[in-house]
Amino acid sequence: MGLKTPLYDTHVSAHAKIIDFGGWDMPLSYGSQIEEHHAVRRDAGLFDVSHMCVIDLTGTRTREFLRHLLANDVARLAVPGRALYSCMLLPTGGVIDDLIVYFLTESWFRLVVNAGTRQRDLAWIREHAAAFGVAVRERSDLAILAVQGPNARDKTATLLSAAHRGTALGLDRFSAAAIDSWFLARTGYTGEDGFEIMLPGAEAAETWRALVAQGARPAGLGARDTLRLEAGMNLYGNDMDETRHPLESGLAWTVAFEPQGRDFIGREALVRARGDGGPQLVGLVLGERGVLRSHQAVSAAAADGSAGEPLGEVTSGTFSPTLNRAIALARLEPQPGARVLVDIRGKPHAARIVKPPFVRNGKPLVEIQ
Amino acid sequence: MSEQLPQELQYTKSHEWVRSLPNGQVEVGITDHAQSALGDLVFVEVPQVGRTLAAGEACAVVESVKAASDVYSPVAGRVVARNEELAQKPELLNSDPYGAGWLMRIELDAKTPAALLRPSEYEQFLKESE
Numbered sequence: 153m154g155l156k157t158p159l160y161d162t163h164v165s166a167h168a169k170i171i172d173f174g175g176w177d178m179p180l181s182y183g184s185q186i187e188e189h190h191a192v193r194r195d196a197g198l199f200d201v202s203h204m205c206v207i208d209l210t211g212t213r214t215r216e217f218l219r220h221l222l223a224n225d226v227a228r229l230a231v232p233g234r235a236l237y238s239c240m241l242l243p244t245g246g247v248i249d250d251l252i253v254y255f256l257t258e259s260w261f262r263l264v265v266n267a268g269t270r271q272r273d274l275a276w277i278r279e280h281a282a283a284f285g286v287a288v289r290e291r292s293d294l295a296i297l298a299v300q301g302p303n304a305r306d307k308t309a310t311l312l313s314a315a316h317r318g319t320a321l322g323l324d325r326f327s328a329a330a331i332d333s334w335f336l337a338r339t340g341y342t343g344e345d346g347f348e349i350m351l352p353g354a355e356a357a358e359t360w361r362a363l364v365a366q367g368a369r370p371a372g373l374g375a376r377d378t379l380r381l382e383a384g385m386n387l388y389g390n391d392m393d394e395t396r397h398p399l400e401s402g403l404a405w406t407v408a409f410e411p412q413g414r415d416f417i418g419r420e421a422l423v424r425a426r427g428d429g430g431p432q433l434v435g436l437v438l439g440e441r442g443v444l445r446s447h448q449a450v451s452a453a454a455a456d457g458s459a460g461e462p463l464g465e466v467t468s469g470t471f472s473p474t475l476n477r478a479i480a481l482a483r484l485e486p487q488p489g490a491r492v493l494v495d496i497r498g499k500p501h502a503a504r505i506v507k508p509p510f511v512r513n514g515k516p517l518v519e520i521q
Numbered sequence: 522m523s524e525q526l527p528q529e530l531q532y533t534k535s536h537e538w539v540r541s542l543p544n545g546q547v548e549v550g551i552t553d554h555a556q557s558a559l560g561d562l563v564f565v566e567v568p569q570v571g572r573t574l575a576a577g578e579a580c581a582v583v584e585s586v587k588a589a590s591d592v593y594s595p596v597a598g599r600v601v602a603r604n605e606e607l608a609q610k611p612e613l614l615n616s617d618p619y620g621a622g623w624l625m626r627i628e629l630d631a632k633t634p635a636a637l638l639r640p641s642e643y644e645q646f647l648k649e650s651e
Contacts, residue, residue: 471563
């Protein structure tokens with residue numbers, strides 16, 4: 153028996169297949185995960201992501217604390233409501249977690265971290281917050297619904313009063329606003345437009361039903377994984393962890409080395425690692441039918457077409473419902489060609505290196521040959 | 522899952538079904554329970570025609586978005602036909618596991634009688650393994 157979100161009974165009534173995810177009993181799908189995937193790309197899907205952990209940080213030195221704690225620089229958050237994606241690092245540069253930080257007021261920032269790393273994150277944050285006099289409060293009273301897809305924002309706005317509708321639809325990407333009991337953010341993990349709604353757990357089931365009545369289709373963690381992988385977004389624990397730093401996890405863009413005077417945890421290690429020619433996270437598209445899976449070995453193609461020098465392995469692989477092809481993220485040693493071989497059940501299969509994302513806003517971004 | 526199992530078929534504990542054809546050959550597929558547990562099927566690899574199989578030999582692979590799973594030959598014999606349509610339409614295994622989603626046809630090796638489950642026995646096995 154795992155932890156349950158306020159929507160657990162709603163999922164069971166909808167005949168969801170329930171699986172364990174980071175200690176939580178969560179819906180994998182409500183029937184066909186591929187149809188759920190397409191609903192998000194074409195219309196609107198609805199996810200329960202209440203297992204994710206909301207942490208409020210308060211105190212006059214909160215911004216200063218976060219500029220030390222996070223590899224990205226919250227100095228970039230100038231307007232209240234703005235959000236930033238960042239890694240939280242060990243001094244070795246290894247990734248403790250990836251998270252979103254929202255700037256609410258100068259003495260109140262909000263973090264959303266992964267479910268599986270919750271305890272580790274809270275302990276780490278508390279340990280470092282003390283010196284800055286920052287209070288750390290886990291908001292387990294909040295549920296989170298993600299409404300994602302080209303029509304997700306319109307469907308969500310119909311639930312609001314006319315006065316609030318304009319605020320909701322006027323939000324910039326990667327921005328949030330408090331609307332009555334909701335904290336409404338224009339963020340997500342699918343590569344589509346949409347909202348993430350943080351709200352009191354007691355209101356979650358009613359809001360869920362209202363969104364379903366507007367035509368948002370319930371979607372489970374299965375579709376969430378194929379959507380995020382098509383969008384080229386990393387999954388903590390697969391694509392990075394405490395043994396891997398952001399520069400070898402496709403996340404160099406989230407590390408703010410400037411200004412040089414900012415002393416964030418992990419900085420020294422990353423400065424040393426920069427430009428060392430180490431492995432990189434790349435995208436792969438399989439040339440034929442089949443499915444890419446994490447931990448499959450990737451090698452260079454020898455002149456005779458057989459598997460040559462080992463290059464690394466797949467970190468996340470799946471079948472892309474949008475492209476109708478297997479896609480993956482893989483951590484590979486630098487090599488000149490775009491053609492590699494992936495070992496699938498003992499046989500080499502040709503794959504092509506591409507730059508993620510594979511799909512954004514319903515459109516394929518890689519060519520299928 | 523409460524649907525009645527087809528009574529004319531025989532089953533295995535690894536969730537394959539076997540249909541006896543009028544010409545003495547058998548048709549093989551995976552059960553509704555198996556397709557439901559796997560979820561949306563996206564890739565199917567069936568054995569070459571002419572391949573000789575031992576009973577219990579891993580001979581096909583079915584892959585869903587979630588996982589890859591081996592299919593074991595329920596009988597000993599030689600593959601005489603395979604469902605070519607599955608290469609383009611693996612979802613037939615989900616939509617019609619006992620019909621259009623068949624995997625292969627096998628000519629039985631008469632020397633080795635197959636140990637298969639009756640519908641009631643398979644049903645009992647599913648209940649026990651729940």
